[in-house]
Amino acid sequence: MAAIAQDLAGTVLRGLKDLPGRAAIGEPLARHTTFRIGGNAEVMYWPTQPGALVEAVQWAQQVGVPWMVLGGGSNVLFLDRGFPGIVISTRRLRAxxxxxxxxxxxxxxxxxxxxxxxxxxxxxxxxxxxxxxxxxxxxxxxxxxxxxxxxxxxxxxxxxxxxxxxxxxxxxxxxxxxxxxxxxxxxxxxLSQRDVEPQRVLQERRSSQPMGFPSAGCVFRNPTDGPAAGWLIEQAGMKGYRVGDAVVSELHANFICNAGRARASDVLALIERVRCRVQQRFGVWLGLELDVVTPL
Ligand SMILES: Cc1cc2nc3c(=O)[nH]c(=O)nc-3n(C[C@H](O)[C@H](O)[C@H](O)COP(=O)(O)OP(=O)(O)OC[C@H]3O[C@@H](n4cnc5c(N)ncnc54)[C@H](O)[C@@H]3O)c2cc1C
Structure with missing residues (x-):
């Protein structure tokens, strides 16, 4: 396995070698997500020009290396085994x-x-x-x-x-x-002159969302009809429910927080328990808003 991984990383580095930006082998994805969870990216690449992102994607498509584009990492859960390909970060394309x-x-x-x-x-x-x-x-x-x-x-x-x-x-x-x-x-x-006042929006968020722990925001989509996912989870008695260090927030039940060293497997197990409990109680199967990155 290690030899195959080395080979893939070597192939990717050779493929990217003339492109501007930085590439790293075995980059811990937990450093690049707001959840602070996830294994390593085989290779992570930070293009410094849009054209380099284009070329990196075209190259990966041609040679068949798994790839994905990552932004702020605030809506993703990478698995504990990481990403077996190239994660292309947009962090340096900020103009x-x-x-x-x-x-x-x-x-x-x-x-x-x-x-x-x-x-x-x-x-x-x-x-x-x-x-x-x-x-x-x-x-x-x-x-x-x-x-x-x-x-x-x-x-x-x-x-x-x-x-x-x-x-x-x-x-x-x-x-x-x-x-x-x-x-x-x-x-x-x-841009419009008559937009919403950001301070008002921020104030609402501070009182209704957990700020102290790493998370990826709302985990579940609100059902199209009926009450919001957070309400369903709270009424199903799941606030504070925990698997390992993954915990359903006490403040906003649609948030799962990383209370320390949560693993992706903890979060996934917690997601399934929440879904099953809500299904039993209300007959609603909650869809995911969180993007669980599962490359083939
Ligand atoms: C504390 C907290 C509060 C939040 N509150 C809200 C909220 O109020 N409303 C809300 O809508 N969301 C909220 N979120 C979720 C999240 O911030 C948003 O979904 C955000 O838009 C994700 O952007 P990102 O750059 O972090 O995406 P990432 O997490 O990096 O990626 C998310 C998905 O987008 C894809 N992606 C990223 N960049 C690109 C690109 N350039 N091209 C194509 N695909 C791309 C990724 O491949 C992935 O599939 C919250 C998250 C947190 C942690």
């Missing part, structure tokens, strides 16, 4: 520019910067532009869909495409980009 009422941002720009330019409904959501676009991240005050004008993304054949909002099909924590697995390189947003 933002504003042209009157349009804001253009590279995929790795933190959402917090967009909030400063006026996209107040997103205040307090961790993560990057790319992750937020594919997830259609948002709060009850509004989501990415309210601001999005265009997206530059790579299609399944590695061709660059510019898509309008309709083609992106943003819906509740979902998009066509997410379903198709198309990497987002940059996006444009409409």
């Amino acid at each position: 933002v520019e504003v042209d009157r009422t349009e804001l253009r941002a590279q995929a790795g720009a933190p959402l917090a910067r967009l909030v400063r330019y006026g996209m107040g409904a997103l205040a307090g959501i961790p993560g990057s532009v790319g992750g937020a676009v594919v997830m259609n991240a948002g709060t009850r005050h509004g989501s990415m869909a309210a601001y999005l004008c265009w997206v530059k993304a790579l299609d399944g054949r590695g061709r660059l495409r510019t898509l309008g909002p309709a083609e992106c099909e943003l819906s509740y924590r979902d998009s066509a980009l997410r379903r198709l697995g198309w990497p987002v390189l940059s996006a444009g947003f409409r």
